[in-house]
Amino acid sequence: MTIVSAKEMLVKASQEKYAVGAFNITSVVQMVAVIEAAAERNAPVIVQTSVTPAKFLKPEVVVAVFRALAESVSIPVCLHLDHCTDVDFCKKCADLGYTNIMFDGSHLDFEENIKQTREVSDYCHAIGGITVEGELGTVSGVEDQIKVAADDAQLCDPEKSLEFMERSGIDLFGPAIGTAHGIYQTENPVIDFVRLGEIYQKLNTPEVRTPLVIHGGTGLSENTVKSLIENGGSKYNVSTNLKYILMDSTFDYMSGHLKEYDPGKLDKHVKMATKERIEYWIDLLGSAGKVI
Numbered sequence: 001m002t003i004v005s006a007k008e009m010l011v012k013a014s015q016e017k018y019a020v021g022a023f024n025i026t027s028v029v030q031m032v033a034v035i036e037a038a039a040e041r042n043a044p045v046i047v048q049t050s051v052t053p054a055k056f057l058k059p060e061v062v063v064a065v066f067r068a069l070a071e072s073v074s075i076p077v078c079l080h081l082d083h084c085t086d087v088d089f090c091k092k093c094a095d096l097g098y099t100n101i102m103f104d105g106s107h108l109d110f111e112e113n114i115k116q117t118r119e120v121s122d123y124c125h126a127i128g129g130i131t132v133e134g135e136l137g138t139v140s141g142v143e144d145q146i147k148v149a150a151d152d153a154q155l156c157d158p159e160k161s162l163e164f165m166e167r168s169g170i171d172l173f174g175p176a177i178g179t180a181h182g183i184y185q186t187e188n189p190v191i192d193f194v195r196l197g198e199i200y201q202k203l204n205t206p207e208v209r210t211p212l213v214i215h216g217g218t219g220l221s222e223n224t225v226k227s228l229i230e231n232g233g234s235k236y237n238v239s240t241n242l243k244y245i246l247m248d249s250t251f252d253y254m255s256g257h258l259k260e261y262d263p264g265k266l267d268k269h270v271k272m273a274t275k276e277r278i279e280y281w282i283d284l285l286g287s288a289g290k291v292i
């Protein structure tokens with residue numbers, strides 16, 4: 001078992017210019033699929049839950065299942081809480097065994113975002129072995145509790161990023177650069193690669209201090225994904241794509257087996273469909289074979 005903090009994993013990825021897939025799961029079947037696929041590809045991987053599934057499954061259960069699965073593989077794995085706006089729930093998940101916590105204060109003003117993010121950073125660092133992700137600017141779309149219209153999306157200011165990083169104590173940074181949660185409304189979303197590169201330079205020169213996170217990873221072209229990595233993204237979040245795979249593979253199986261009533265076979269079908277997709281992402285992000 002190699003449970004690590006996300007920062008440890010991502011500094012290496014930043015230096016070697018690949019990204020680690022961070023996959024949002026809502027079920028145990030999906031978690032099994034993510035960890036099995038990553039182990040088969042010899043890739044480091046981040047399992048993440050947003051707040052609603054963490055509460056539905058109970059964070060204690062998520063951590064216990066994660067640890068049991070992590071024990072069965074030798075790749076580095078990390079359990080991340082995604083987009084949490086509640087300082088107390090961040091602390092609770094850190095206490096229970098999540099190894100990376102995202103406090104999302106992007107809806108707050110700059111000073112309040114720093115203050116609340118700092119509280120989470122200090123708490124997690126005092127426990128030890130837990131790293132913290134912060135966000136500045138607004139990633140548009142829908143992510144669990146956070147809903148923002150695309151027009152309201154504010155991109156992240158590179159100067160403010162450095163100040164935010166230094167004052168909030170974060171280990172990973174998710175800048176808003178034009179990517180969106182959910183399904184893109186346009187075929188060619190405008191993504192500010194230059195801004196991403198500038199933020200990367202500001203935070204990570206001369207050495208990698210604060211790896212960058214790409215939110216809204218579903219639905220971008222393969223060239224866009226590669227440019228995001230080239231310009232400094234090293235944690236690549238995939239959520240919507242896995243929701244579609246879960247629902248579509250369930251529907252497909254049920255449609256073809258209306259009288260079967262064997263949930264084990266359905267689970268297996270969903271797991272295989274999910275694994276296939278995770279392997280696609282791992283290969284695209286360049287993280288296959290990156291476990292030494």
Ligand SMILES: [Zn+2]
Pocket residue numbers: 083139143181215216237
């Ligand atoms: Zn996100």
